Amino acid sequence: MSKVKSTVITVLVVLAILVAAFFATISFPVGEIQRYNSIASDIHLGADFTGYAYTTIYPKGVVTAEDYNGLSEAEAENYTAVGGLYVDMAEHEDIDELKAAVEKDAEILAERFGRKGYSSYSVSVEDGISIKICVPTNYSYAEYKGNDSDGASSDLSVATASITNLAADGKITLRTVDSSIELTDSSGNSTTYSPRKDDLYETALVDGSHTYSLAGTDDVSEYFESVTTTTFGATTAINFNFTEEGQESFSDVTTRAASSDSQTIYFFVGDTEIMSFTCESTINMRSLSLVADSKSAGENAAITMSSVLEGKDLTVDYEQISTVISSTAAAGDSAAMWLGIGCLVVLALLIIATVIRYKKLGAVNTIIILIFSLVITYALSLLSVQTTFAVVLCAFAGLGILLVSNSIVFSEVKRLVGTGRTMQASVKEGYKKVLMSVTDLHIVLFVVAVLLATVGVGEVATCGLVLVVSTIASYVLYWFTRLMWYVLSAPVRDKFGFAGLKRVVYEDD
Amino acid sequence: MTKNKLVNIVSLIICTVIIVAGMAIGTVCHFLAGGFFNYGEEFSSYNSVVINYSTAEYPGDKKVEELKAICDEKLSAFNAYEYSIGEKTTGGEIVYKYSASTDVEALSDAVDAINAAIDSGDSGLSYAVLHEAKTFVGGSKAITFAAIALASAAGFQLIYFAIRYKLRCGISALVSLLAAVGVFVSLAAITRIPVGTSFIALVAIVGVLTMIASCVLFDRVRKNFKNDANAKAARSEVIATSAAQSKKINLVTVIALAVAVVVLAVFAVISSLGIATLAPYALALMGLISCAFATVLVMPAVHYGSDALCEKSNANAAKADVRPEAKTAENS
Numbered sequence: 131m132s133k134v135k136s137t138v139i140t141v142l143v144v145l146a147i148l149v150a151a152f153f154a155t156i157s158f159p160v161g162e163i164q165r166y167n168s169i170a171s172d173i174h175l176g177a178d179f180t181g182y183a184y185t186t187i188y189p190k191g192v193v194t195a196e197d198y199n200g201l202s203e204a205e206a207e208n209y210t211a212v213g214g215l216y217v218d219m220a221e222h223e224d225i226d227e228l229k230a231a232v233e234k235d236a237e238i239l240a241e242r243f244g245r246k247g248y249s250s251y252s253v254s255v256e257d258g259i260s261i262k263i264c265v266p267t268n269y270s271y272a273e274y275k276g277n278d279s280d281g282a283s284s285d286l287s288v289a290t291a292s293i294t295n296l297a298a299d300g301k302i303t304l305r306t307v308d309s310s311i312e313l314t315d316s317s318g319n320s321t322t323y324s325p326r327k328d329d330l331y332e333t334a335l336v337d338g339s340h341t342y343s344l345a346g347t348d349d350v351s352e353y354f355e356s357v358t359t360t361t362f363g364a365t366t367a368i369n370f371n372f373t374e375e376g377q378e379s380f381s382d383v384t385t386r387a388a389s390s391d392s393q394t395i396y397f398f399v400g401d402t403e404i405m406s407f408t409c410e411s412t413i414n415m416r417s418l419s420l421v422a423d424s425k426s427a428g429e430n431a432a433i434t435m436s437s438v439l440e441g442k443d444l445t446v447d448y449e450q451i452s453t454v455i456s457s458t459a460a461a462g463d464s465a466a467m468w469l470g471i472g473c474l475v476v477l478a479l480l481i482i483a484t485v486i487r488y489k490k491l492g493a494v495n496t497i498i499i500l501i502f503s504l505v506i507t508y509a510l511s512l513l514s515v516q517t518t519f520a521v522v523l524c525a526f527a528g529l530g531i532l533l534v535s536n537s538i539v540f541s542e543v544k545r546l547v548g549t550g551r552t553m554q555a556s557v558k559e560g561y562k563k564v565l566m567s568v569t570d571l572h573i574v575l576f577v578v579a580v581l582l583a584t585v586g587v588g589e590v591a592t593c594g595l596v597l598v599v600s601t602i603a604s605y606v607l608y609w610f611t612r613l614m615w616y617v618l619s620a621p622v623r624d625k626f627g628f629a630g631l632k633r634v635v636y637e638d639d
Numbered sequence: 640m641t642k643n644k645l646v647n648i649v650s651l652i653i654c655t656v657i658i659v660a661g662m663a664i665g666t667v668c669h670f671l672a673g674g675f676f677n678y679g680e681e682f683s684s685y686n687s688v689v690i691n692y693s694t695a696e697y698p699g700d701k702k703v704e705e706l707k708a709i710c711d712e713k714l715s716a717f718n719a720y721e722y723s724i725g726e727k728t729t730g731g732e733i734v735y736k737y738s739a740s741t742d743v744e745a746l747s748d749a750v751d752a753i754n755a756a757i758d759s760g761d762s763g764l765s766y767a768v769l770h771e772a773k774t775f776v777g778g779s780k781a782i783t784f785a786a787i788a789l790a791s792a793a794g795f796q797l798i799y800f801a802i803r804y805k806l807r808c809g810i811s812a813l814v815s816l817l818a819a820v821g822v823f824v825s826l827a828a829i830t831r832i833p834v835g836t837s838f839i840a841l842v843a844i845v846g847v848l849t850m851i852a853s854c855v856l857f858d859r860v861r862k863n864f865k866n867d868a869n870a871k872a873a874r875s876e877v878i879a880t881s882a883a884q885s886k887k888i889n890l891v892t893v894i895a896l897a898v899a900v901v902v903l904a905v906f907a908v909i910s911s912l913g914i915a916t917l918a919p920y921a922l923a924l925m926g927l928i929s930c931a932f933a934t935v936l937v938m939p940a941v942h943y944g945s946d947a948l949c950e951k952s953n954a955n956a957a958k959a960d961v962r963p964e965a966k967t968a969e970n971s
Contacts, residue, residue, distance in 0.1 A: 178916075181723065195768050196691060214689070214768030233773070240775035247781050250836050252682065254774035262772065455725035455732070462911030472906035476899040483895075519903070519919045520840035526899050527848060530892045534855070537888065567858045574799060574854050578792040578847055585788035588781050589840040594788070597847065 131620035139617045143497065150504045157277065167272035170470060173510045174285075176249045176518035176589075179466040180269035181457040183289035186262045187297055189232065189446045191221030213257025228446070229258040235299070235444045236261050238437065242296045245433045247588025249518045261448075263293055267456050268516055271466045274459070282456075288426050290454040295430035297451065299444030300400020301349040302435060304383055305331060305341035308390040323386055333396075333403060341396055344383045353380055357435040359428045360419070366428035367419040368405070381414040388412060397431065399438055401450070405431045473522065477503055480533075488540065489630035490622070494614045495536060498607050502529050502600075505607075509599045515592045524593040528600020531575060535568045535608045544631055553625035553633075561612055568608060576601045647943055650936035654818050661825020668828070674776075679833030679918055684739040684773045688714060688750055690757075693730035693764035706757065707733055710767070713752045717741055730764070743771065785839045789820075789846050796850050804857045807949050811942035812853035818941075819849040819933035826925045833918045841919070845926040848893070852934035856885040860942070874946055882939035893931040900924055 154169040188194070193201075198209060198216040209216040212225060222228045233255055240253040243263065252264045267274075267289055273282035309327055314320040325342035333341045345353075353376030358369045372380055387395045387409040396406045405427065407420050422428025437443070459465045480499055485492035506525045510517055543560035551559065579601055582594025619628045626633045665675040674682075690710055697703050703724070714735055721736040737746065746769055753767040793816055800809035823845050827834055859881035863869050869877050904920035 178919075184725065195766055196764070199766075214770045236773075236775050244776075245780045247784075248836065249840075252774055254684070254772040256687075256770040256772045258771075258773075453727055455727055457723040457725040457734070460721055460723065461907060461916045465907065465910040465916075468906040468910040469903065472903040475906070476902050479898065479902070480895070518837060518840070519923070520837050520844060522903070523841075523844055523896070523900070523923055524847075526896055527844060527851075530896060531851060533895075534851075534888055534892055537891075567862075570803060570858060571851065571854045574796060574850055575847070577795050577799075578850055581792045581795065582785075582788045582843055582847070585784055585791060586781075586843065587784045589837060590781065590785045590788060590843050593840050593843060 131617065133621040136617050136620040143614070143617075147497065147500050147504065150508075151500070154504055154507045157272065165277055167270075167277055169511045170507055171272040171275075171277070172270050173507070174268050174270050174514055174516045175274070175466055176516055177264075177266035177459070178250070178461040178519065179459050179469060179517075180271065180274040181267050181459045182264040183267045183286060183293065183454050183456050184262060184264040185293055185451050185454045186256065186260050187448045187451060188215070188260045189222070189228065189448055191218035192216070192259050193218075212259055215257050215259055217259060225259070231446045232259055232261060235446055238442045238444060239263065239297060241442070242433050242437050246292065246296065246429055247591070249516055249520075249589040249592070261297075263297060264457075265289055265292060266516065269456070271470075274466065286454065286456055288424070289456075290451075292426060292430055293454055294402060294451050295399075295404055295427075295434055297444075297448075298399035298402035298404065298434050299446070299448055300398075300402075301443065302351050302354075302438055303331075303348050303398045304344045304350050305333070305396040305398055306344050306387055306390050306394065307335070307339045307341055307392050307396075309340075309342055311386050311390040313386065313389045323389075325386070331398070331401065333398070333401060335396075335403065341398070344386055344395060345379065346382075350376075350379070351439055352376060354435070354439055357432045357439065359422070359425075359432040361425055361428075364425075366422045366425040368422050368428050368431055370418045370420070372416055372418070377414065377416055380418075381412055384409050384411070384413040397435070399434050399443075404434055469519075469522070473503075476526065480529075484533075487630075490618075490627070491540070491615065491629045494611055494618055495533070497614055498532065498536070498611050499529065501610070502532055502603055502607055505603045506596070506600065509603075510596070513595060513599075515595055516589075518589055518592075520589055521592055521596050524596045525600060528597060528604055531571065531601065532604035532607055535571065535604065536611055538567060539564050539608075539611075540629070543629065547626065547629075547631050547633070553619075553629070553631075557612070557615065568605075572601055572605045572608075644943075646936065647940035650932075651940050654822060654932070654937050657829075658818075658821040658825045661821075661828045665825070665828035668831070676828055676834040676838075677831040678776060679835035682774050682776045682835070683833070684771075685720075686737045686739060686741050686743060686746060687770045687772060688735045688737075688746065688753075688767060689770060690733040690753060690767045691730065691765060692732070692757075695730075696765045697730070703731070703733075706765075709756050710735070710753055713749045713756065714746075717746060717749070739771075743769070781836065781839050785843055789843055792846065792850065796853070800853075800857060804861055807945040808853075808857045808860070808942065811938060811945055812850065812857065814941045815853060815933045815938035816846055816849045818937045819845050819929050822932060823926050823929035826929060827922060830921075830925070832921050832925070834922070835918070837919050838922060841922055841926050844923075845930050848896075848927075848930045849933055852885070852889040852892075852930070853938060855888050856881060856934070856938060856942075859885045874950060875943060878939060878943050878946060882935075886935050889934050890931060893927050893934075897924060897927045900927065 157166060157168045157171055159165050193209070193216050195214060195216070198206065201209070208218050208220050210219055217225060236253055236255045239261060243251050243253055243265065248265055250266060254262050256262050268285045269282055270278065272278040273285060306325055309325070311323045311325065312320050313323050325344055327342060329343045329348060331341045335341065353372055355371040355373050360367045360369060383395065387393060388411050393408055393410055394406050395409050397404045405422065422431065477499060481496045484495040484499070488495060506528070515521070539560055542564050543556045546556035546559050547553065575597065579594050579597030583591050583598055586594055619625055622628045669675045690706065692703065692706055697706050710733060717737055719735040719737055723734050725732050725734065750767045750769045757765055793813055797809040797813050800812055820842055823842060827838065860878060863877045863881045900920055900923045904917060907916050907920060
């Protein structure tokens with residue numbers, strides 16, 4: 131390769147790295163209002179780095195000190211203090227009984243939130259009579275620092291929906307918004323069917339409309355055998371498996387819903403709308419799969435409904451959740467920034483170590499380390515996965531595999547140079563000899579990573595996904611190392627010196 | 640007894656002792672201290688002081704900082720393991736979390752002092768409250784699925800190694816994987832470092848690193864057995880040489896990762912000093928130590944043992960095949 135070609139390729143690669151690194155790390159204002167948030171600051175982070183979204187649910191008749199202070203003297207007389215809260219004795223005569231019921235509900239909620247696969251969460255009973263629920267906000271650094279308010283509000287909505295849906299208490303009901311439904315049979319005779327108008331529900335529908343029970347009985351738990359979710363890429367399906375009687379009853383419900391104006395069936399757990407779907411025709415099947423709005427929404431619906439089907443519905447009547455609060459990061463307000471700095475320091479140390487170990491060949495390794503880091507940074511942002519300490523460790527493990535692969539091939543080349551071969555022949559032979567070793571390593575890691583990503587849930591699945599990306603990046607960059615070695619060493623006269631080696635010449639006897 | 644054999648036996652004994660001790664201590668703690676592990680802040684009971692403030696009384700960050708300074712002063716005698724500020728539409732709340740063993744009466748006095756200092760009696764908009772909280776450990780879905788994932792990965796590795804190398808290599812890799820995970824879990828139980836949900840992911844990472852290390856070792860073993868220079872060497876010698884060659888790569892990888900963990904831990908401490916902050920880093924270091932122990936000491940020991948057993952049975956089988964021929968030769 132000529133010097134010019136080598137220089138052009140090197141400059142292009144370095145420029146590409148610099149541009150990618152600039153957009154990955156630097157945030158800057160665009161015009162007077164808009165702002166470009168760097169790729170790194172757009173990565174979603176765990177609760178340690180961007181805090182929790184939390185709320186406290188109170189049984190009806192239990193109030194906070196703030197609400198208690200707002201009561202008149204006559205009203206306040208009925209209340210008694212329990213820890214930092216106040217209980218209306220008219221509603222709860224036996225506080226111990228209330229405490230036992232709340233504790234049982236907390237256990238059920240802990241199980242529901244545990245099924246969701248959060249990277250961290252907590253369900254705790256405060257003062258024995260209220261339940262505090264914490265889940266990660268899933269904010270990115272930009273959202274956490276107030277540089278992306280739209281994203282922050284969207285993430286908080288997802289966390290709020292999860293808390294609200296998973297903490298839903300009561301039975302499963304199927305509802306519609308139409309107070310009367312006209313059914314037409316095959317001969318054209320029409321009859322007006324009134325859903326259970328006497329069971330008018332005040333619901334949380336966006337338009338404030340009322341809902342009516344579509345089923346003969348309010349509780350439709352006996353309709354379902356199980357409710358599960360299946361995720362394929364970005365699509366999540368909620369799978370309903372009906373009992374024999376449930377199939378028939380659900381068929382009736384869908385017939386009515388299809389004949390209604392709204393053609394919509396709302397699934398409620400207690401007074402919380404879990405999901406809805408448009409029903410345009412009668413459905414008479416043993417199982418039904420519906421596409422959820424998002425993975426989180428699908429999981430919320432399946433977990434809550436499964437829990438209720440297992441007979442684990444909450445026993446205490448709780449106030450509706452009014453606010454979900456986002457807190458500062460658990461590991462310190464600037465934990466995310468320090469994590470970023472820490473990662474940069476580790477990369478710097480790796481680069482220094484590689485340059486000391488491999489001399490000029492270290493420059494090739496430096497380019498590869500930088501490209502790998504950028505690939506992972508962009509992947510974490512594009513995949514919208516929640517980055518925790520374990521995920522960062524996985525990314526470093528992926529980088530470790532790349533460096534191990536390079537180290538294996540560099541050692542082999544060194545050994546071959548020691549046998550008197552030329553540099554070019556040693557590199558060619560070295561890569562050929564370790565091909566299967568490196569491929570084996572990557573095949574095993576890739577399959578293991580895919581298994582973790584697909585079978586695991588929550589943080590384990592995220593670690594698996596990062597390992598999948600890392601493995602692919604590592605294998606591609608392993609070959610790219612050879613290319614860059616060739617390109618960077620082309621203008622250098624002493625190819626052996628470039629790799630920190632000395633030519634061995636065997637004299638003829 | 641050769642030095643190699645002694646190291647192999649000692650490492651297997653240490654591994655067994657750690658796992659047995661971990662299981663024993665964990666089991667005892669399960670009954671005495673409420674858990675096999677020392678559950679971290681996510682799953683442990685706590686006392687919290689919550690200071691609710693309204694934007695009417697504390698508008699802007701500066702005023703909130705003043706309020707926080709008052710609270711810090713009144714609560715300085717207690718050691719909060721976590722502190723956070725939550726924002727609401729009409730104000731916010733400052734939350735200090737203390738371990739369940741904190742003196743509740745003294746904490747209650749401090750809360751009264753805060754209430755007196757912020758003079759919240761009349762308006763009732765800003766006030767401090769003490770809560771005692773009991774936290775519940777959630778469902779086991781994450782653990783179950785992580786175990787299934789890791790078990791499937793181990794199964795795949797066994798089959799892959801049986802095809803690419805030898806079945807005994809796959810078995811040795813499987814045993815070392817179990818040893819790495821067992822030692823890690825045991826160390827977490829013995830040291831009582833607070834364990835949270837991220838522990839499951841760390842166990843998975845330890846498993847993955849062990850699998851990678853076993854790839855490196857068995858690749859070396861295969862290459863060295865194929866190498867003509869080792870044709871006359873004893874099998875145990877070839878395995879010992881391979882273990883020594885792979886040890887360097889595996890140890891360097893683990894040490895590099897350990898350095899990364901330490902650097903990240905140092906920056907985490909700058910952000911917030913506390914046991915809760917450092918727990919994941921300490922667990923990660925423990926995981927890396929377990930991984931290094933299992934791959935550098937246990938895996939070669941197990942492989943050496945299984946190889947010796949297999950070769951012995953092969954030799955016996957060969958002897959059995961040869962015997963009738965020898966008899967025929969004698970007769971003739």
